[in-house]
Each structure stands twice: as C-alpha cells, then as structure tokens.
Amino acid sequence: MSDDRSTQLRTGLGAVRDRIARAVDDAGRDPADVRLVVVTKYFPVDDVRRLIELGVTDIGENKDQEAGAKVAELSDAERAAVAVHFIGQLQSNKAGHVAGYADVVHSVDRIKIAHALGRGAQRAERRLEVLLQVDLDGSDPGRGGVLPADLLALADAVDEQEALELRGVMAVAPRGQDPAAAFERLGECARSVREHVPGASWISAGMSGDLEQAIAAGATHVRVGSAILGTRPGL
Numbered sequence: 001m002s003d004d005r006s007t008q009l010r011t012g013l014g015a016v017r018d019r020i021a022r023a024v025d026d027a028g029r030d031p032a033d034v035r036l037v038v039v040t041k042y043f044p045v046d047d048v049r050r051l052i053e054l055g056v057t058d059i060g061e062n063k064d065q066e067a068g069a070k071v072a073e074l075s076d077a078e079r080a081a082v083a084v085h086f087i088g089q090l091q092s093n094k095a096g097h098v099a100g101y102a103d104v105v106h107s108v109d110r111i112k113i114a115h116a117l118g119r120g121a122q123r124a125e126r127r128l129e130v131l132l133q134v135d136l137d138g139s140d141p142g143r144g145g146v147l148p149a150d151l152l153a154l155a156d157a158v159d160e161q162e163a164l165e166l167r168g169v170m171a172v173a174p175r176g177q178d179p180a181a182a183f184e185r186l187g188e189c190a191r192s193v194r195e196h197v198p199g200a201s202w203i204s205a206g207m208s209g210d211l212e213q214a215i216a217a218g219a220t221h222v223r224v225g226s227a228i229l230g231t232r233p234g235l
C-alpha cells in the first residue's frame with residue numbers, strides 16, 4: 001500500500017523520529033533506550049498496515065472493542081511485525097478480552113484489573129507485559145491511574161500474577177500543569193517501583209505535545225498519535 005496517505009504518514013513519522021532523536025541527544029541518552037509507540041486509535045486498520053510498511057514496530061490503542069477488531073483484521077505476518085500496546089482505561093469486565101490480543105498493557109491502575117488481566121492471560125495462554133498507570137494529579141479521577149501512595153501494593157498484585165510481567169510505570173501529564181514537573185514526579189515513582197521489583201524499568205510518558213519533556217525526564221516509551229496520523233476522526 002503506497003499512496004498519498006502513506007506519504008503523509010511517512011512525513012509525520014519522519015518529523016516525530018527527528019524530534020525524538022533531538023530530545024534523546026539533548027538529554028545525553030542512548031537512542032536505543034526510547035521506543036516510539038504510534039497511537040492508531042480511531043484510525044482505520046489500513047493506516048496500521050501502512051505504518052507497518054514504514055517500519056513501525058509498536059502501535060497503541062485505547063478502546064477494547066476497536067482495538068480487538070483491528071488486530072483481528074491484520075494478517076499473521078502483519079500481526080507478527082508489531083507489538084500491540086493497550087493504553088486506554090480498563091474495566092475489569094473487559095480486561096480478559098484485552099489479555100487475548102494485547103502484548104503490553106500500559107494502564108493497570110487497580111488490583112482488581114491486575115487480577116482480571118492475569119486470569120485472562122492465563123486462560124489465553126499468553127504472557128503480558130504490564131505498566132502501572134500513575135495518577136500524578138489526584139484531582140481528575142476520570143483519567144485513571146493509581147495514586148503514588150498505592151503504587152507498591154499494586155506492583156505486588158501484578159508481580160504475583162504468573163502470566164503478567166511488571167515492566168514499569170505510565171502516566172499522562174495532568175491538564176494545565178507543567179509536564180516537565182509531572183514527568184519528574186513520574187520518574188520518582190518509577191524509581192520506587194524499580195527498587196521494589198527489579199527489571200520494572202520502563203517509563204511510558206510523552207505524547208505529541210510533550211514528548212521532549214518526557215524524554216528529558218527519562219521516558220523509555222513515548223505514545224504519539226496526532227503528530228503522525230493527523231487530527232483524529234470523530235468516533
């Protein structure tokens with residue numbers, strides 16, 4: 001598939017990769033330590049196919065129904081070429097389904113979700129990599145996330161699940177606040193989780209508008225949608 005849309009995506013991808021490379025360089029970090037997750041939510045599966053052809057290895061989705069349907073449409077070869085990251089809010093009744101197709105889940109924020117995801121993964125005979133979503137704000141519970149005070153108990157709950165591998169933490173910068181300060185707080189949360197569960201070293205932070213600040217604060221995964229794919233179509 002090579003058409004105008006592919007050209008658009010190639011341009012967007014190139015611009016974002018340049019931004020990441022500059023931010024990594026400014027932070028004196030190793031380029032191999034920052035992964036780009038391209039957020040394809042609300043965009044059609046053909047865009048996922050185009051992105052795979054352009055060398056994208058990680059895609060992010062945030063709605064269970066949409067994500068599951070899209071992943072099911074990929075050919076075996078396409079599916080094998082990408083890791084599917086689930087980055088949206090999870091309900092415990094959906095977690096079992098997500099466990100059937102996601103490779104990485106960034107948004108575990110309650111013990112109940114950890115249990116449901118662990119059971120679902122076991123049932124599907126799959127292993128999932130898991131990040132704990134941290135609420136850096138506390139004033140906007142609608143956006144999800146575990147409060148820092150409850151983080152280690154949640155880390156234990158994930159660690160106890162045989163089918164789940166705890167990899168680290170994730171956050172969305174709170175609205176209307178300095179993202180750099182928020183990502184510094186996330187870095188502290190990441191350190192406490194890593195001391196508690198060795199190997200849990202990933203930090204998922206940074207989107208189209210704040211990936212530079214996230215990389216400066218140690219992000220290992222940036223989740224970028226609109227800067228690559230354009231304005232999201234309505235639902």
Ligand SMILES: *Cc1c(COP(=O)(O)O)cnc(C)c1O
Pocket residue numbers: 039041062087088172206207208209223224225226227
């Ligand atoms: C949609 C979404 C993104 C991507 O946002 P953009 O601003 O389009 O880059 C990143 N993270 C999460 C959790 C999202 O839901």
